[in-house]
Amino acid sequence: MNTLTYLFQTAVKNFWSEKRINLLTVLTIAVGLLIISAFALITLNIDLTLKNWSGGFGLVVYLKDNISAEEEGLIKNHFKKDTDITSVNYITKEQALKELRQTLGSATHLLEGFESNPLPASFELKLKRESLTPAGIKEKAERLKQFQGVEDVQYGEKWLASMDSLSKGLKVLTVSLGSIILIALAFVTYSTIKILFYRRADEIDTMKLLGASRSFIRLPFLMEGLFIGLSSGIIALSALFGIYAVTTAKTAELIPSIKSFAVFFPPAAYPVLPLGGALMSLIGSLFAIGRIKY
Amino acid sequence: MNTLTYLFQTAVKNFWSEKRINLLTVLTIAVGLLIISAFALITLNIDLTLKNWSGGFGLVVYLKDNISAEEEGLIKNHFKKDTDITSVNYITKEQALKELRQTLGSATHLLEGFESNPLPASFELKLKRESLTPAGIKEKAERLKQFQGVEDVQYGEKWLASMDSLSKGLKVLTVSLGSIILIALAFVTYSTIKILFYRRADEIDTMKLLGASRSFIRLPFLMEGLFIGLSSGIIALSALFGIYAVTTAKTAELIPSIKSFAVFFPPAAYPVLPLGGALMSLIGSLFAIGRIKY
Amino acid sequence: MIQFSDVSKFYDNEAALSDITLTIEKGEHIYITGPSGAGKTTLLKLIYAAERPDKGTVSVAGQDTGKLKQGAVPFLRRTIGVVFQDFRLLPNVTVFDNIALALRIHGIDSKEIKENVNDVLASIGMKHKAHEFPRHLSGGEQQMAAIARAIVSKPNVLLADEPTGNLDPGTADTIIKLFREINLRGTTLIIATHHDALFKNTGHRVIYLKEGKIEKETKD
Amino acid sequence: MIQFSDVSKFYDNEAALSDITLTIEKGEHIYITGPSGAGKTTLLKLIYAAERPDKGTVSVAGQDTGKLKQGAVPFLRRTIGVVFQDFRLLPNVTVFDNIALALRIHGIDSKEIKENVNDVLASIGMKHKAHEFPRHLSGGEQQMAAIARAIVSKPNVLLADEPTGNLDPGTADTIIKLFREINLRGTTLIIATHHDALFKNTGHRVIYLKEGKIEKETKD
Numbered sequence A, B: 001m002n003t004l005t006y007l008f009q010t011a012v013k014n015f016w017s018e019k020r021i022n023l024l025t026v027l028t029i030a031v032g033l034l035i036i037s038a039f040a041l042i043t044l045n046i047d048l049t050l051k052n053w054s055g056g057f058g059l060v061v062y063l064k065d066n067i068s069a070e071e072e073g074l075i076k077n078h079f080k081k082d083t084d085i086t087s088v089n090y091i092t093k094e095q096a097l098k099e100l101r102q103t104l105g106s107a108t109h110l111l112e113g114f115e116s117n118p119l120p121a122s123f124e125l126k127l128k129r130e131s132l133t134p135a136g137i138k139e140k141a142e143r144l145k146q147f148q149g150v151e152d153v154q155y156g157e158k159w160l161a162s163m164d165s166l167s168k169g170l171k172v173l174t175v176s177l178g179s180i181i182l183i184a185l186a187f188v189t190y191s192t193i194k195i196l197f198y199r200r201a202d203e204i205d206t207m208k209l210l211g212a213s214r215s216f217i218r219l220p221f222l223m224e225g226l227f228i229g230l231s232s233g234i235i236a237l238s239a240l241f242g243i244y245a246v247t248t249a250k251t252a253e254l255i256p257s258i259k260s261f262a263v264f265f266p267p268a269a270y271p272v273l274p275l276g277g278a279l280m281s282l283i284g285s286l287f288a289i290g291r292i293k294y
Numbered sequence C, D: 001m002i003q004f005s006d007v008s009k010f011y012d013n014e015a016a017l018s019d020i021t022l023t024i025e026k027g028e029h030i031y032i033t034g035p036s037g038a039g040k041t042t043l044l045k046l047i048y049a050a051e052r053p054d055k056g057t058v059s060v061a062g063q064d065t066g067k068l069k070q071g072a073v074p075f076l077r078r079t080i081g082v083v084f085q086d087f088r089l090l091p092n093v094t095v096f097d098n099i100a101l102a103l104r105i106h107g108i109d110s111k112e113i114k115e116n117v118n119d120v121l122a123s124i125g126m127k128h129k130a131h132e133f134p135r136h137l138s139g140g141e142q143q144m145a146a147i148a149r150a151i152v153s154k155p156n157v158l159l160a161d162e163p164t165g166n167l168d169p170g171t172a173d174t175i176i177k178l179f180r181e182i183n184l185r186g187t188t189l190i191i192a193t194h195h196d197a198l199f200k201n202t203g204h205r206v207i208y209l210k211e212g213k214i215e216k217e218t219k220d
């Protein structure tokens, strides 16, 4: 116990006695953690935005004018059984015409040639995000077309395909760039701590010659690494929050809607950065000290 | 001259005598340069992609069925004088109908109610990218509406607005994230070199006591910094190229079209990374050595 | 008991020590002398297992240091106090903490450490420098701190490598008297030195090394 | 000519030197002695401007070191050779390069450097260690390398701080003889040492320091 207290004090002393260079190390690692967490936050926000967009996506089932109540019942029943469908919205012929008028805007005169309402009634279906794959939707559409009373089934094939590839591309980018950055930062941490401890090789030698055990030598270094990582994490978290606040405020001047969908990490995730930093530095220190041979 | 040769040899020797730790430093800085140049490359590619997309954007000027040749002439003349317009395409009533049929696809029966072709002839205008601001386009549209024989002027207002804000947002993101990363890396470089040179404080002291001049002490360190930066830059450039090649190849499996628009930096820009790295390390070293006081 | 049997140690194919056979009894007070580069420091290093013999065996307290497991080395070293020729003080801690370190390693508690360190500092007249850092000490003061660290843990064996090189004759005398006291309490004492005034006419055993070999042995 | 006029130097409000007045003529051969912590090293540091006086003035070759501009310091130091008490060898370069460094600083060309360094190494019998790194040398060998570096550039003033602390009497004699030769060629020679055998009965001037003050001065 006494020895542990001493080793802890030693770590604090060592940290303090080289405060300038330790501060540099802390800031370096903090900057690294900041980059990776900023990256994670941006990814999170892009992902949420994509989810929002694709939440508006669905299938439209156009009904024949002469559909029977029984046929309509069968179709509705099918919707109920399909767990991928999250909402069903019935659009009457009149609503459809109204919507078309709105969409056409100033070109509404195009509709003047019609004697009766040419538009069909329809069901608008919304699907779970997970089910929004081009192949899956196509299959669903084909099945719905088989029903009696269904005139046609439409969905944004092209849009869906590009949305899908955008989402996939983004995932590839996120994972590859993210892991590059992660590896890079693990490396920067290791390297910084290695260089920092390299100076102490003499000191370690002396301790060995005085009969210190491996753990006696290592513990202060590991604790120092832990402090460094922990402080880095706390600094990174604060900086990230600051930058997030400033950036959203600034961006809101250009895109006011940003405030409604930009998010920060949930409070439960706050400890991740300090603890992650501490763990990373701890492992970095462990490698940096290396094998102690007598 | 003799002394310069010696100082150069000293730098090489120093670099070599601590090769492990110098290699770590080189890799750390290389990783930093890699991240920043990867970021620049991604930004470049996104920007080009946006340019491609918006290249397809334009205004459509719908003409009245009863437009006179003189009126058409005046309109065409106006187009010629407006330097923002890069291309003008005349769409006849028949072409318009054909296009609409294609667009409607399986819903083409909607057109069956028409007796005569309800669609107007039109001019499709393409604009310079720089002129694609919501306000500018709106003004252009209003002016065109004043012409005799013009039925209506349409443009993707919403799409343009979101495209514009996307582009602006991206720019804000790029500049802010980019400068954070740049500052971070300048800092990592400085810090790594500082920590590396910190060990040599004793050596510097000894040199001072032996009567070495400031430049005699500094030059080997600066050269060592230069080597470190130069090697880092070369490694980063090679790694970036490797990652680019692998990533585009991998991504092409998902989005085949990527090959047609993904670009790497032009060869003329290759020296930027090694030279930039060298410069950065040089400045970092200069700060790291600090003022030499006697 | 320390025993060298036909020990050689090579650096870059040159023998720093060759065919040394030597027995040092428990509680002995012995000097190692000889010109620069004769192998004095190397001989001491073999005792505290900082070097392993390339030929022959070195046994310390019954343990063959050449065959010692890594984990056993610290335990051996804790029974040996060493005054290093180049002092080897930790630069980032005070004189007090440098000396206390030798006790910390034994897991002794802080109160006892404080007492012991202060006692040692008092006995060598260095109390006023307890809270200085090594770089703020004179050469002799650094050497005194190194001596204090070696003796504070009351080791079974005390090795002192040129312990008076930076000391004035008066202080050197004090140190030698202190060493003698420690030796009388049962500690085996091995001093490597050029300083023949330390052993001249004392009746102690002196080993003369030359070019890695034992040239002669006397009882002055 | 080196002149101390009423010089004091304080560390943490304690005087390491107080009220020193002393004149050393060009070409003199003088010893500074006194117990550990008396201020010998501090006195030498004031000469090569590693410390500036807190009171009084130190003048070296007509220059007041206290008022010396930063840019002038290296030029002063190039006229002074110093054997540091803790050697101060660069750890990353060989003995040869450590010694050559003193000449590099003068901008001398490589061929001449090689000759001079080899001559010096030969004169102190260290040629066989020319390409070793300092950490692979014995204590005495390191001290010899430090001496070689101080004398290789044939300085006007040679300061040697405890230059024989790690040398055996034979080697110490050789070094002192070498110093004497250098002195006879006109170099001012100032040796700080505890080792009274160096100056006993030589007829040289000896300054005895004690607690920062000049206690006495003799011509032994």
Ligand SMILES: Nc1ncnc2c1ncn2[C@@H]1O[C@H](COP(=O)(O)OP(=O)(O)OP(=O)(O)O)[C@@H](O)[C@H]1O
Pocket (backbone or CB within 6 Å): C135, C136, C137, C138, C139, C140, C141, C166, D011, D012, D015, D016, D034, D035, D036, D037, D038, D039, D040, D041, D042, D043, D085
């Ligand atoms: N940088 C420093 N900071 C604080 N005190 C110092 C510093 N340098 C020297 N001292 C103190 O000044 C006094 C004189 O030191 P100095 O090194 O001149 O002694 P010395 O005569 O050379 O002794 P030695 O023979 O032991 O080398 C000593 O008490 C020392 O502790």
Ligand SMILES: Nc1ncnc2c1ncn2[C@@H]1O[C@H](COP(=O)(O)OP(=O)(O)OP(=O)(O)O)[C@@H](O)[C@H]1O
Pocket (backbone or CB within 6 Å): C011, C012, C015, C016, C034, C035, C036, C037, C038, C039, C040, C041, C042, C043, C085, D135, D136, D137, D138, D139, D140, D141, D166
């Ligand atoms: N690590 C090493 N690598 C290479 N050679 C070494 C090493 N350590 C010692 N030597 C050489 O071995 C020989 C004996 O060295 P040692 O340090 O034992 O001498 P010493 O008797 O202690 O001398 P001194 O009185 O000068 O301290 C010397 O020639 C030295 O150069």
Ligand SMILES: [Mg+2]
Pocket (backbone or CB within 6 Å): C040, C041, C042, C085, C161, D138, D139, D140
């Ligand atoms: Mg030795």
Ligand SMILES: [Mg+2]
Pocket (backbone or CB within 6 Å): C138, C139, C140, D040, D041, D042, D085, D161
């Ligand atoms: Mg001194």
